[in-house]
Amino acid sequence: MIIAERKPFKEIQEMVAPYGNVLIVGCGTCVAVCLAGGEKEVGLLAAQLKLARNLAGQAGRLGEITVERQCDREFIEPLQESAADYEAVISTACGAGVQFLAALLKEKPVFPALNTTFIGVNEAAGHYTERCRSCHQCYLGITGGICPVTMCTKGLLNGPCGGTVAGKCEVDPERPCAWCEIYERLESQGRLGQIEAILPLHPHSRTTSPGTVIHPAYLRRYAAHE
Amino acid sequence: MSKLKDALAAGGFPLVVEVKPPKGVEVAGMLAPVTGLNGQVTAFGVPDNEHARMRLSALAAARLVQEAGGEPLMLLTCRDRNRLALESDLLGAAALGVENLLLLSGDYVHQGDHPDAKPVYDADSVQLLQLARELMAGRDSAGNPLKGAPTFFLGAVVIPEAQPLGPQRLKFRKKMEAGADFFVTAPIFDLDRYRAFRREVVPDGVKILACLKVSSAEEVEKAARGELRKVYTLPPAVIQELSGGDPEEVLAKGAALAGRLARQLRSEKLADGVYLKAKGRADLAAAFLQAAGF
Numbered sequence: 365m366i367i368a369e370r371k372p373f374k375e376i377q378e379m380v381a382p383y384g385n386v387l388i389v390g391c392g393t394c395v396a397v398c399l400a401g402g403e404k405e406v407g408l409l410a411a412q413l414k415l416a417r418n419l420a421g422q423a424g425r426l427g428e429i430t431v432e433r434q435c436d437r438e439f440i441e442p443l444q445e446s447a448a449d450y451e452a453v454i455s456t457a458c459g460a461g462v463q464f465l466a467a468l469l470k471e472k473p474v475f476p477a478l479n480t481t482f483i484g485v486n487e488a489a490g491h492y493t494e495r496c497r498s499c500h501q502c503y504l505g506i507t508g509g510i511c512p513v514t515m516c517t518k519g520l521l522n523g524p525c526g527g528t529v530a531g532k533c534e535v536d537p538e539r540p541c542a543w544c545e546i547y548e549r550l551e552s553q554g555r556l557g558q559i560e561a562i563l564p565l566h567p568h569s570r571t572t573s574p575g576t577v578i579h580p581a582y583l584r585r586y587a588a589h590e
Numbered sequence: 591m592s593k594l595k596d597a598l599a600a601g602g603f604p605l606v607v608e609v610k611p612p613k614g615v616e617v618a619g620m621l622a623p624v625t626g627l628n629g630q631v632t633a634f635g636v637p638d639n640e641h642a643r644m645r646l647s648a649l650a651a652a653r654l655v656q657e658a659g660g661e662p663l664m665l666l667t668c669r670d671r672n673r674l675a676l677e678s679d680l681l682g683a684a685a686l687g688v689e690n691l692l693l694l695s696g697d698y699v700h701q702g703d704h705p706d707a708k709p710v711y712d713a714d715s716v717q718l719l720q721l722a723r724e725l726m727a728g729r730d731s732a733g734n735p736l737k738g739a740p741t742f743f744l745g746a747v748v749i750p751e752a753q754p755l756g757p758q759r760l761k762f763r764k765k766m767e768a769g770a771d772f773f774v775t776a777p778i779f780d781l782d783r784y785r786a787f788r789r790e791v792v793p794d795g796v797k798i799l800a801c802l803k804v805s806s807a808e809e810v811e812k813a814a815r816g817e818l819r820k821v822y823t824l825p826p827a828v829i830q831e832l833s834g835g836d837p838e839e840v841l842a843k844g845a846a847l848a849g850r851l852a853r854q855l856r857s858e859k860l861a862d863g864v865y866l867k868a869k870g871r872a873d874l875a876a877a878f879l880q881a882a883g884f
């Protein structure tokens with residue numbers, strides 16, 4: 365899922381300072397799981413803002429609403445109506461959700477409450493780690509289910525750099541070297557032969573942003589994108 | 591044309607001395623070893639933003655070394671350039687007469703003085719060797735033909751004391767396959783460990799320049815406290831030998847030790863030459879030469 369962190373309160377407060385009525389829109393999917401932008405966090409942010417605004421003597425109303433997913437048109441369309449009475453919107457979604465919402469509410473300023481960090485996993489409550497750089501070319505099948513693009517700090521495709529110290533990464537002594545882990549896992553599975561061949565340069569042309577993916581079943585409908 | 595190549599081929603035990611491109615444009619200090627030691631030194635290693643600290647460009651520095659009468663061995667890292675820049679710098683090097691190259695991934699940006707810089711690593715060191723080979727064959731990495739193909743003598747790095755050794759061996763094999771003509775090791779202080787690596791891991795005929803380093807007092811103290819986090823180790827006897835005295839004395843002892851190690855590597859045929867890191871200082875390199883008896 366997508367992992368995000370809430371921005372410092374002061375930054376959010378300053379973004380919406382010029383506006384009276386502000387609607388805070390939460391997202392009930394990834395950012396709710398990582399405790400950054402779900403319904404609860406929307407409530408918390410609203411309370412914080414209310415307090416700060418009262419102290420500063422600023423008038424205005426703060427609305428709260430959380431949708432299932434802000435990255436899905438179906439879920440955000442009703443927000444057009446909900447946002448009508450507000451001068452500005454704060455979105456607690458990831459960057460994708462914020463942009464989708466901003467495109468929908470074209471006339472209205474939409475501000476992000478989060479910094480989107482990575483695609484990762486939920487290690488334990490409150491502990492998230494990165495796993496995927498969405499690089500358009502998955503190597504996991506040959507690298508033993510450990511991603512060299514993401515888990516190796518340098519994203520090296522052909523083995524470890526010269527900086528590995530006692531199996532730990534050059535960049536962070538607390539973290540295992542991804543290439544040592546890849547090697548160890550493949551060795552234990554008797555699959556080391558898979559990484560013997562030199563992998564070619566990564567096809568970065570595919571990663572040119574913004575990316576588009578069209579499911580084969582929809583090819584005809586969206587032929588223009590082909 | 592490469593003296594380094596000829597010396598390695600002839601078994602001449604070449605010495606490469608590293609110079610230090612300045613942070614700034616005052617190049618006299620960088621060139622001191624070139625003007626002072628030329629004749630006793632086969633080539634001069636020119637680091638590329640070493641430890642991710644921004645310095646004068648390795649390509650310009652390599653050319654300056656050449657104009658001062660030395661033969662450069664230019665380092666080129668994947669950290670700061672995408673494939674376009676790597677290839678065009680390689681062509682630039684060739685056009686300026688820089689033939690010897692040491693191709694490496696490069697220390698990560700966090701280690702250096704521009705920690706917020708975008709790390710590139712579009713290619714890794716194996717792929718960079720392949721890029722250079724492609725250029726030599728008259729094509730760029732996209733398959734476009736070149737007007738005039740460059741000539742290079744290609745080096746790569748190997749870490750004798752890597753732990754675990756398996757992944758490093760894999761990388762070493764890939765670098766050989768990708769066309770490395772010679773290897774430069776990580777610094778060697780522990781001859782026993784290096785001997786084991788040389789005998790067990792390095793196939794016959796592979797040319798190795800053993801890196802010898804003159805350690806600073808700070809590094810020796812760190813090693814003594816067990817806090818040196820490096821890809822090489824200083825054995826207790828070496829720490830004891832280098833410890834004590836003011837920073838200059840430690841450096842002098844380091845140069846003498848490096849000289850002794852070089853002599854031994856040569857007599858035991860454990861290396862084909864030496865890559866000396868002596869802070870870019872001509873006096874320390876001279877002290878090394880004296881101790882080595884070269």
Ligand code: SF4
Pocket residue numbers: 515516517518519520523524525526527528529532533534535540541542543544
């Ligand atoms: S130590 Fe390992 S994980 Fe870290 S940058 Fe080097 S190869 Fe990648």
